[in-house]
Amino acid sequence: xxxxxxxxxxxxxxxxxxxxxxxxxxxxxxxxxxxxxxxxxxxxxxxxxxxxxxxxxxxxxxxxxxxxxxxxxxxxxxxxxxxxxxxxxxxxxxxxxxxxxxxxxxxxxxxxxxxxxxxxxxxxxxxxxxxxxxxxxxxxxxxxxxxxxxxxxxxxxxxxxxxxxxxxxxxxxxxxxxxxxxxxxxxxxxxxxxxxxxxxxxxxxxxxxxxxxxxxxxxxxxxxxxxxxxxxxxxxxxxxxxxxxxxxxxxxxxxxxxxxxxxxxxxxxxxxxxxxxxxxxxxxxxxxxxxxxxxxxxxxxxxxxxxxxxxxxxxxxxxxxxxxxxxxxxxxxxxxxxxxxxxxxxxxxxxxxxxxxxxxxxxxxxxxxxxxxxxxxxxxxxxxxxxxxxxxxxxxxxxxxxxxxxxxxxxxxxxxxxxxxxxxxxxxxxxxxxxxxxxxxxxxxxxxxxxxxxxxxxxxxxxxxxxxxxxxxxxxxxxxxxxxxxxxxxxxxxxxxxxxxxxxxxxxxxxxxxxxxxxxxxxxxxxxxxxxxxxxxxxxxxxxxxxxxxxxxxxxxxxxxxxxxxxxxxxxxxxxxxxxxxxxxxxxxxxxxxxxxxxxxxxxxxxxxxxxxxxxxxxxxxxxxxxxxxxxxxxxxxxxxxxxxxxxxxxxxxxxxxxxxxxxxxxxx
Amino acid sequence: xxxxxxxxxxxxxxxxxxxxxxxxxxxxxxxxxxxxxxxxxxxxxxxxxxxxxxxxxxxxxxxxxxxxxxxxxxxxxxxxxxxxxxxxxxxxxxxxxxxxxxxxxxxxxxxxxxxxxxxxxxxxxxxxxxxxxxxxxxxxx
Numbered sequence: 012x013x014x015x016x017x018x019x020x021x022x023x024x025x026x027x028x029x030x031x032x033x034x035x036x037x038x039x040x041x042x043x044x045x046x047x048x049x050x051x052x053x054x055x056x057x058x059x060x061x062x063x064x065x066x067x068x069x070x071x072x073x074x075x076x077x078x079x080x081x082x083x084x085x086x087x088x089x090x091x092x093x094x095x096x097x098x099x100x101x102x103x104x105x106x107x108x109x110x111x112x113x114x115x116x117x118x119x120x121x122x123x124x125x126x127x128x129x130x131x132x133x134x135x136x137x138x139x140x141x142x143x144x145x146x147x148x149x150x151x152x153x154x155x156x157x158x159x160x161x162x163x164x165x166x167x168x169x170x171x172x173x174x175x176x177x178x179x180x181x182x183x184x185x186x187x188x189x190x191x192x193x194x195x196x197x198x199x200x201x202x203x204x205x206x207x208x209x210x211x212x213x214x215x216x217x218x219x220x221x222x223x224x225x226x227x228x229x230x231x232x233x234x235x236x237x238x239x240x241x242x243x244x245x246x247x248x249x250x251x252x253x254x255x256x257x258x259x260x261x262x263x264x265x266x267x268x269x270x271x272x273x274x275x276x277x278x279x280x281x282x283x284x285x286x287x288x289x290x291x292x293x294x295x296x297x298x299x300x301x302x303x304x305x306x307x308x309x310x311x312x313x314x315x316x317x318x319x320x321x322x323x324x325x326x327x328x329x330x331x332x333x334x335x336x337x338x339x340x341x342x343x344x345x346x347x348x349x350x351x352x353x354x355x356x357x358x359x360x361x362x363x364x365x366x367x368x369x370x371x372x373x374x375x376x377x378x379x380x381x382x383x384x385x386x387x388x389x390x391x392x393x394x395x396x397x398x399x400x401x402x403x404x405x406x407x408x409x410x411x412x413x414x415x416x417x418x419x420x421x422x423x424x425x426x427x428x429x430x431x432x433x434x435x436x437x438x439x440x441x442x443x444x445x446x447x448x449x450x451x452x453x454x455x456x457x458x459x460x461x462x463x464x465x466x467x468x469x470x471x472x473x474x475x476x477x478x479x480x481x482x483x484x485x486x487x488x489x490x491x492x493x494x495x496x497x498x499x500x501x502x503x504x505x506x507x508x509x510x511x512x513x514x515x516x517x518x519x520x521x522x523x524x525x526x527x528x529x530x531x532x533x534x535x536x537x538x539x540x541x542x543x544x545x546x547x548x549x550x551x552x553x554x555x556x557x558x559x560x561x562x563x564x565x566x567x568x569x570x571x572x573x574x575x576x577x578x579x580x581x582x583x584x585x586x587x588x589x590x591x592x593x594x595x596x597x598x599x600x601x602x603x604x605x606x607x608x609x610x611x612x613x614x615x616x617x618x619x620x621x622x623x624x625x626x627x628x629x630x631x632x633x634x635x636x637x638x639x640x641x642x643x644x645x646x647x648x649x650x651x652x653x654x655x656x657x658x659x660x661x662x663x664x665x666x667x668x669x670x671x672x673x674x675x676x677x678x679x680x
Numbered sequence: 681x682x683x684x685x686x687x688x689x690x691x692x693x694x695x696x697x698x699x700x701x702x703x704x705x706x707x708x709x710x711x712x713x714x715x716x717x718x719x720x721x722x723x724x725x726x727x728x729x730x731x732x733x734x735x736x737x738x739x740x741x742x743x744x745x746x747x748x749x750x751x752x753x754x755x756x757x758x759x760x761x762x763x764x765x766x767x768x769x770x771x772x773x774x775x776x777x778x779x780x781x782x783x784x785x786x787x788x789x790x791x792x793x794x795x796x797x798x799x800x801x802x803x804x805x806x807x808x809x810x811x812x813x814x815x816x817x818x819x820x821x
Contacts, residue, residue, distance in 0.1 A: 081701045081704075082718070083693070083697070083698065083701060107701075107716070109704065110700070110701040110703075110704030110705065111700050111701065111703075111704055111716060112712070114703075114704035114705070114707055115703055115704050115707065115708060115709060115710055115795065116709070116710075116711075116712045117707070117709070118709055119711070119712055122684060122711070122712035123712050125712065126712040126715060129715050130715055133715060133717065535749060538752055538754075540694070540695075540750065540752075540787075540788060540789075541750075541787070541789060542789050543789040543790075548788065548789065560694060560752065561752075604720070622759065624753050624754040624755050624756070625753075647753060648720055649720055649721040649723055649724065649752075649753035649756045650719065650720050650721055650723065650724030650756075651721065651723035651724065651753065651755075651756050651759050653724065654723060654724050654725065654726045654759075654763075655759075663720070663724065666719055666720060666724055668726075671717060671719070671729060672729075672732060674717045675688060675717070675729060675732050675733050675736065675738075676732075676736060678686070678688050678715050678717070678733070678738070679686065679688065679733055679736035679737050679738045680736075
């Protein structure tokens with residue numbers, strides 16, 4: 012007979028302020044097999060845990076139920092405690108009477124107390140039926156994968172590589188660098204973005220422990236912590252990167268134009284192109300979606316032969332390449348080439364995208380002189396389309412008045428309720444840089460309010476206020492296009508409590524930060540979850556900021572939520588440290604909450620085999636015919652097979668039928 | 681006074697159980713009718729569990745899983761959805777109003793939605809009245 016101990020937590024006033032803890036304790040004592048019921052102000056405190064441990068050591072209890080908060084955060088703590096005291100840690104069950112009771116039923120103390128009793132009864136019913144389980148261990152592949160080659164991914168990869176772990180750095184674009192490579196300068200120090208980023212890009216690319224895989228994406232992921240198999244799909248470049256010297260001659264001869272993503276669409280690039288001058292690796296790519304097969308030279312065919320000379324007729328890009336690196340005869344394969352890599356942990360740092368201006372119909376998106384802040388960044392960058400000169404796109408004239416509008420799509424119920432966090436600061440940075448360069452320029456900035464939260468940020472902002480930049484508190488209601496490509500700004504100024512109207516030559520919209528579209532597909536391949544704002548969800552908002560619900564999978568940077576460069580780097584280094592833990596340990600624990608077949612009961616029907624999402628079940632021949640068998644390391648414990656087995660031959664440890672029936676009976680008693 | 685129904689909930693630990701925890705974090709209020717049994721996946725819930733709960737006098741049964749495409753185990757929620765389609769008929773055959781059973785997709789981010797679903801389900805059950813097998817008030821006491 013089980014000896015169940017029940018420990019009811021006050022959680023300060025979190026539980027006791029609503030639930031009558033003493034009444035729950037008294038009730039627990041009346042439940043079958045409960046030998047002792049205690050309560051404490053904080054069960055998770057040292058003294059609270061010690062109380063449980065002492066009862067275990069004294070042999071008073073052999074099953075433990077803690078009625079407190081959620082097992083999602085505290086189950087590991089109590090399991091570790093009873094294990095230390097000498098009890099199998101799986102002989103533990105939690106009753107969630109805080110998150111799912113006192114916190115949500117503050118309006119009904121009596122109802123909450125009655126509910127707490129039933130929740131405790133359910134936990135005790137399960138605990139009576141618990142069986143001891145043993146953890147298993149599996150070896151780890153000492154390598155990591157970092158998905159995303161922006162400043163977050165680069166930082167994480169460098170940390171992992173410097174700790175001595177082989178690291179794959181994956182980037183879907185031809186070059187690493189991410190959005191930071193597109194920036195001119197960075198707040199609050201006005202460092203040149205390229206000057207601080209480029210050396211890191213080169214360091215990562217040349218690091219002996221880092222293998223950089225660009226123009227590549229995750230195709231598929233299998234496995235589990237310590238033993239992931241990742242299929243990496245590299246898009247076709249038609250350029251032999253072993254030969255390409257990055258001279259750019261192919262680009263200069265390519266006749267096909269398409270908007271340049273690196274310049275945020277403000278200029279054109281060619282179909283044969285190098286992403287940007289400081290690209291790492293500095294290699295050319297032929298973007299087949301925009302290649303026009305000029306010169307009659309279809310991709311994937313052998314060149315035609317000149318009848319007179321007998322020489323092959325090559326495309327301009329092929330002819331231009333001094334290194335003979337371009338080969339258009341390679342068959343077009345949209346799938347690209349697949350490489351399989353084995354890693355022990357994965358860091359996802361896929362960054363962000365900004366909303367396009369077309370979302371904001373009231374902001375005259377049709378005007379070329381309404382631009383996003385990322386476009387302004389390219390305009391003022393020395394590597395941008397105007398080589399750093401402030402020219403408005405419609406006529407390449409110098410503007411006299413420039414307007415900044417904050418919170419376009421952020422803090423807006425129509426789009427995103429969240430704050431994009433770094434827009435206020437980069438707008439102030441852009442304004443300061445422009446004011447320093449063009450003192451005569453009139454700069455008007457419209458904010459809901461300025462959020463200068465970081466180290467040195469407030470000083471940067473107050474400094475800007477002394478520079479002759481006009482700050483308005485209040486929203487811009489709309490823009491009107493005027494005949495001379497100017498825009499009329501219609502805004503509200505809260506400080507003077509009046510509507511204001513003026514003409515502006517250029518308007519910059521600080522559009523909201525979002526998760527990149529293609530990161531959604533990645534999430535499904537990896538098993539990542541989303542938070543309410545549609546960014547990747549971390550394990551715990553405070554205490555698990557880089558971990559995810561998938562063990563061995565970590566997140567860093569803007570894909571987890573908008574953040575600036577210092578925060579991204581900090582989180583990336585944190586994610587790298589966390590990702591290195593299983594690699595350093597050399598083995599990982601496999602929780603025994605997995606399914607197992609009892610071959611004596613199995614009828615060999617095979618219903619379970621196709622149901623398993625991990626192909627973990629196979630039919631093994633025995634003297635009595637085939638019997639199902641589950642591969643332990645592949646099973647993740649979903650229990651789909653257990654539920655489907657017509658013979659009841661499959662047990663999901665930790666969620667056994669007898670345990671669940673006992674819970675149902677307790678809740679309906 | 682309307683009675684407080686007794687709802688047995690089966691919640692997948694990745695989505696709906698996390699959503700219910702989030703409702704707590706958000707201090708979203710809902711009636712104390714539901715008590716959750718944590719399961720790894722909605723695909724772990726056997727139709728017998730629902731029938732057992734109703735036969736024992738539960739006024740309502742809820743299964744909560746991840747939205748399609750979000751399942752931690754890829755496809756467990758699809759399997760749950762298929763099983764429960766048939767179950768609805770079985771519930772009717774057993775003489776229960778099939779509105780006593782609900783299958784809902786509630787993500788870990790949908791704390792307020794969890795509260796809304798429980799609120800609404802509770803109201804519906806209050807209109808339906810107690811489980812006919814029990815007769816007395818919803819808690820069966």
